[in-house]
Amino acid sequence: MQLLEKVYALAEPYLAGRRVVDGVLGLNFVGAQLDNGSCHFITLMREALPPGESCGHPGLDMLEQPAAKIARWALEGKDDLQRSLGMAVLNAVSPFYPRDTAPEQEEKDDGLPLLQPGDTLGMIGFMRPSIRRLLPHCKRIIIFDRAQDPVEKQAREQELLGEKAAIYPMELQPELLPLCDVVIITGTSMVNHSTEYILSHCGKAREVLLKGFSFPYYPEAYADTPISSLGSVYFNADAAALFRPLSLGGGKEQVMAYAHHCQTRIKA
Numbered sequence: 001m002q003l004l005e006k007v008y009a010l011a012e013p014y015l016a017g018r019r020v021v022d023g024v025l026g027l028n029f030v031g032a033q034l035d036n037g038s039c040h041f042i043t044l045m046r047e048a049l050p051p052g053e054s055c056g057h058p059g060l061d062m063l064e065q066p067a068a069k070i071a072r073w074a075l076e077g078k079d080d081l082q083r084s085l086g087m088a089v090l091n092a093v094s095p096f097y098p099r100d101t102a103p104e105q106e107e108k109d110d111g112l113p114l115l116q117p118g119d120t121l122g123m124i125g126f127m128r129p130s131i132r133r134l135l136p137h138c139k140r141i142i143i144f145d146r147a148q149d150p151v152e153k154q155a156r157e158q159e160l161l162g163e164k165a166a167i168y169p170m171e172l173q174p175e176l177l178p179l180c181d182v183v184i185i186t187g188t189s190m191v192n193h194s195t196e197y198i199l200s201h202c203g204k205a206r207e208v209l210l211k212g213f214s215f216p217y218y219p220e221a222y223a224d225t226p227i228s229s230l231g232s233v234y235f236n237a238d239a240a241a242l243f244r245p246l247s248l249g250g251g252k253e254q255v256m257a258y259a260h261h262c263q264t265r266i267k268a
Contacts, residue, residue: 003196004075006221007090011071014093018067023085025059026246029213029255030081032088034067037237040091041246041255042084042214045188047147058082067093074190074216083191090216097217097234098262111184112137114207114229122177122205124198125186125212126153131165141165142176146192177201187212187232202226213255219264228267233259 022033024041031041058081062070071093073086091097110130115121119138123131126145135141143165145153150167157167168176177183177198183205189195191214202208203226210222211231219230235242239258246254 003221003225004190004193004216007216007218008071008075010218010221011090011093011216012068014095015066015068015071015089018093020062020065020067020070020089022240022243023059023062023088024243024246025081027249028251029242029246030059030084030088031242031246032062032070032085032092033240033243034089034092037240038092039235039237039240040088040213041235041239041242042088042091042191043188043212044084045080045147045191055079055081058085062089080191083193084214087191087214087216090218091234094217094234096219096264097232097260099234099236099260110134110231111182111207111209111211114182114209116181119181119206120179122180122183122202124184124189126157126167127184127186128157128160130184131160135162135164138182139164142180143167144170144173146170146194173198174201178204180205182207182209184209184211185227187215190215199226213259217262219266222266228265230264230266232262232264234262235259 018034020032021035024031029041030044031039033039067089071086071089073082074090077083077086110133115137120140121138123141123143126143150169154167183202185198207228208226209229210227213233217232235258
C-alpha cells in the first residue's frame with residue numbers, strides 16, 4: 001500500500017479541480033473520463049468480484065464527483081471494480097504519458113530486450129502473446145495467474161508451453177520468484193494490491209518489468225523498488241469513443257485501436 005500512497009501524493013496536484021463526467025463498466029474493461037476530456041481504461045478482472053448487486057453501483061457513484069475522491073478508490077476501494085475505476089482516474093490525469101511527443105512508430109514493451117538466453121523468466125499473469133514471443137529467448141518461464149486453476153490451465157495451454165514453461169499456484173511465489181533472472185508483472189497486481197508482496201520476492205532478479213493498462217503511470221513512485229522498467233498504455237481524448245463498444249462487451253481488440261504504447265526505464 002505504501003507504493004500507492006506515493007502514487008497518490010504525486011497525482012494530487014493534477015487531480016485538483018478535476019471531476020469525473022463519464023465512464024464505462026464493461027465485461028472486459030472499465031474506464032473513466034474527466035471534465036477536461038482525458039480518459040483511461042483498465043482491464044477488469046472479474047474473477048474476484050462479488051456476485052450481482054453486491055458490487056454496488058460504483059459507476060453511478062463516481063459521476064460528477066471530484067477526481068481526487070474517486071482516485072482514492074485505487075487505495076481504498078472495496079473490490080477490484082472500485083479499485084480499477086480509481087486507477088483509471090489516476091492514469092487519466094497522469095502528466096507522465098508522452099501524449100504530445102508520441103513517436104510515429106510505437107514499440108510494445110514485452111520484455112524481450114531484457115532477456116538473455118540462459119535466463120529463467122518469472123511471469124505474474126498469464127500473458128499468452130508475451131509467452132509465445134519470449135519462450136524461444138530464455139531457458140524457462142515460471143508463470144503465476146490468480147485467475148486460473150494451475151492444473152487445468154496447464155493442460156489447456158500445454159501445446160503453447162511445451163517443456164520450458166509451467167503454471168504454478170500463487171502460494172509458490174516465495175519459493176520460485178527468487179529463482180528468476182527477469183520478472184514481468186501484470187499491472188493488475190496494482191489493482192489487487194499484490195505488487196509489493198511480489199516485489200518482496202524479486203530481490204535477486206536482474207530486471208523487473210511492470211506492464212499493462214492497469215498500473216498507475218507515475219515513474220518516480222517506483223524508483224525505490226526492484227522495478228527496473230515500465231511498459232504502459234495510454235489514451236487520448238478520442239478514446240471516449242470506446243465507451244459504447246465496451247459497454248456492449250467489447251474487449252482488447254476494440255481498445256487497442258485507440259491505445260498508445262510507452263516505455264520508461266527506471267534503473268540504468
